[in-house]
Amino acid sequence: MAEIPILKIGDCLLVSIQVDMHDRLAMALQDDLTQRIVQDRARGVMIDISALEIVDSFIGRMLNNIAAMSRVLDAVTVVVGMRPAVAITLVELGLTLTGVRTALNVDKGLAMIRTIIDRGEQEDDRRGG
Amino acid sequence: MAETQSLFLTLIDKHQSALLDDWLDRMARGSASGAALRRDDGTLDQAKRFLDQLRRSTRHGQLEDINAADWAPMRELLEDVSRARVVQGFSPTETATFVFSLKQPLFQLLRREIGSADRLADEIWTATRLLDSLGLYTIECHAKTREELIGRQQQELLELSTPVVQLWDGILALPLIGTLDSARTQIVMESLLERIVASGAEIAIIDITGVPTVDTLVAQHLIKTISAARLMGADCILSGIRPQIAQTIVHLGLELNVVSKATMADALALALRRSGKTIQDRPAPTPRQND
Amino acid sequence: MIVEADELVPVRCSDDVVRARQAVRAKAVAAGFSLVDQTKIITAASEIARNTVDYGGGGTLRIEVLRNGQRCGVRLTFRDQGPGIPDISLAMQDGYTSGQGLGLGLSGAKRLVNEFAITSAPGQGTEVILARWK
Numbered sequence: 389m390a391e392i393p394i395l396k397i398g399d400c401l402l403v404s405i406q407v408d409m410h411d412r413l414a415m416a417l418q419d420d421l422t423q424r425i426v427q428d429r430a431r432g433v434m435i436d437i438s439a440l441e442i443v444d445s446f447i448g449r450m451l452n453n454i455a456a457m458s459r460v461l462d463a464v465t466v467v468v469g470m471r472p473a474v475a476i477t478l479v480e481l482g483l484t485l486t487g488v489r490t491a492l493n494v495d496k497g498l499a500m501i502r503t504i505i506d507r508g509e510q511e512d513d514r515r516g517g
Numbered sequence: 518m519a520e521t522q523s524l525f526l527t528l529i530d531k532h533q534s535a536l537l538d539d540w541l542d543r544m545a546r547g548s549a550s551g552a553a554l555r556r557d558d559g560t561l562d563q564a565k566r567f568l569d570q571l572r573r574s575t576r577h578g579q580l581e582d583i584n585a586a587d588w589a590p591m592r593e594l595l596e597d598v599s600r601a602r603v604v605q606g607f608s609p610t611e612t613a614t615f616v617f618s619l620k621q622p623l624f625q626l627l628r629r630e631i632g633s634a635d636r637l638a639d640e641i642w643t644a645t646r647l648l649d650s651l652g653l654y655t656i657e658c659h660a661k662t663r664e665e666l667i668g669r670q671q672q673e674l675l676e677l678s679t680p681v682v683q684l685w686d687g688i689l690a691l692p693l694i695g696t697l698d699s700a701r702t703q704i705v706m707e708s709l710l711e712r713i714v715a716s717g718a719e720i721a722i723i724d725i726t727g728v729p730t731v732d733t734l735v736a737q738h739l740i741k742t743i744s745a746a747r748l749m750g751a752d753c754i755l756s757g758i759r760p761q762i763a764q765t766i767v768h769l770g771l772e773l774n775v776v777s778k779a780t781m782a783d784a785l786a787l788a789l790r791r792s793g794k795t796i797q798d799r800p801a802p803t804p805r806q807n808d
Numbered sequence: 809m810i811v812e813a814d815e816l817v818p819v820r821c822s823d824d825v826v827r828a829r830q831a832v833r834a835k836a837v838a839a840g841f842s843l844v845d846q847t848k849i850i851t852a853a854s855e856i857a858r859n860t861v862d863y864g865g866g867g868t869l870r871i872e873v874l875r876n877g878q879r880c881g882v883r884l885t886f887r888d889q890g891p892g893i894p895d896i897s898l899a900m901q902d903g904y905t906s907g908q909g910l911g912l913g914l915s916g917a918k919r920l921v922n923e924f925a926i927t928s929a930p931g932q933g934t935e936v937i938l939a940r941w942k
Contacts, residue, residue: 443851492750
């Protein structure tokens with residue numbers, strides 16, 4: 389069973405979904421990611437879906453779960469590389485990705501994570517926490 | 518009635534080439550474009566096939582109803598002739614001239630060959646009715662083909678009328694003109710998203726100054742477009758909200774969930790601010806001293 | 809209306825869902841669908857295929873390419889002999905789920921296609937027919 393590789397870029401984790409996912413793979417990914425966020429003290433999780441031609445409610449649920457778990461672990465989740473046809477279909481399908489931010493590509497995704505983390509730290513400083 | 522048919526056909530058979538020449542001549546004389554038609558080899562070929570088909574379709578003696586099965590090949594032939602003419606830009610009349618200009622040569626032929634006045638009158642009457650039906654059918658085909666052509670052009674126009682403009686680095690504008698129905702929304706979404714990918718823009722200004730009314734359906738289409746853009750990492754600003762539109766939105770309780778501005782200028786100012794840009798006046802040039 | 813192509817695929821497990829998507833893609837491409845139209849029908853197929861596996865105990869999918877004069881379309885027929893759906897209108901509501909899903913399978917799929925028909929009753933299995941035209 390193929391695993392999905394998780395790369396570390398600074399304090400972010402990058403996952404590139406290249407294959408048509410089935411249940412076992414999706415579950416494995418969620419488990420692996422959660423472990424790695426803790427293990428690597430990651431502040432950001434970037435999920436690259438530029439290879440996905442289809443995003444259905446199953447994948448949507450997986451993305452929402454990942455975002456929810458990261459949030460609990462104080463990490464930001466950004467989905468990048470969504471294809472136009474997929475975006476149009478998702479909107480028609482009525483699927484909302486809750487707690488999931490989106491960016492055009494990996495570069496912008498990293499920049500977004502950076503901004504959010506910095507802003508969060510500024511907030512903490514301001515509050516004296 | 519059997520006699521009529523055989524006389525008709527026999528005459529056409531016997532004098533085919535002379536009839537053809539006469540007929541094509543008539544067509545050319547009919548209009549300036551007719552001359553162009555006459556030169557075209559296609560017309561000679563079509564005329565030959567017409568006479569051929571006339572013989573075949575009348576084989577069972579049925580000359581009254583051109584919608585019957587016997588006449589199907591003839592109808593197809595006329596459809597082809599019409600379609601070619603539409604594409605070449607000829608009018609319905611010019612197209613029907615193909616059939617109608619056969620009358621004169623045919624009547625001359627009948628007059629030469631038929632002695633009895635009564636018999637002649639019958640023949641001419643039968644021929645007229647037949648050629649009239651065929652000519653009118655040609656006009657109908659012309660109309661239908663034109664409608665198809667217009668339909669295709671409308672589709673192309675639809676695609677061209679949703680331009681996406683880049684106002685500045687990372688800032689796109691989408692001025693919507695006209696009503697936003699679901700077909701248009703699809704095209705709008707595709708254009709906008711493709712442009713976001715190509716330009717890497719993070720802000721899209723959707724201007725609805727040119728959208729006459731915003732009701733629940735239009736609002737849904739706007740929301741879809743805005744959501745799709747967001748999924749591509751671009752934030753949207755809605756602009757061009759006229760006072761009446763603002764009122765309608767409130768009355769209908771529409772939740773657009775997007776920053777909206779009255780004018781595109783305001784939207785652009787906001788977009789620039791968000792992009793970390795400011796606009797400054799340049800210092801006035803110092804006047805040159807005249808020594 | 810003519811049925812130009814016809815394929816029957818099993819939809820019994822998670823891997824079959826992936827295969828079903830690929831089979832639908834092939835037919836959609838053959839029918840000359842635009843990329844967006846392809847994406848929509850494949851996504852709809854994915855939703856219903858998952859339902860068939862998760863709730864219907866597995867079943868079959870028939871994929872047909874249709875031609876009606878100038879128009880070309882793809883029709884999907886999902887069938888299972890599962891427990892059936894007791895309340896179809898409830899099941900068709902956005903967000904309603906009897907399992908772990910997002911509750912968008914039926915209602916979402918319906919929005920992605922031009923024609924949608926569902927027949928189901930407790931003990932009689934379920935049949936869902938979807939069609940999208942170019």
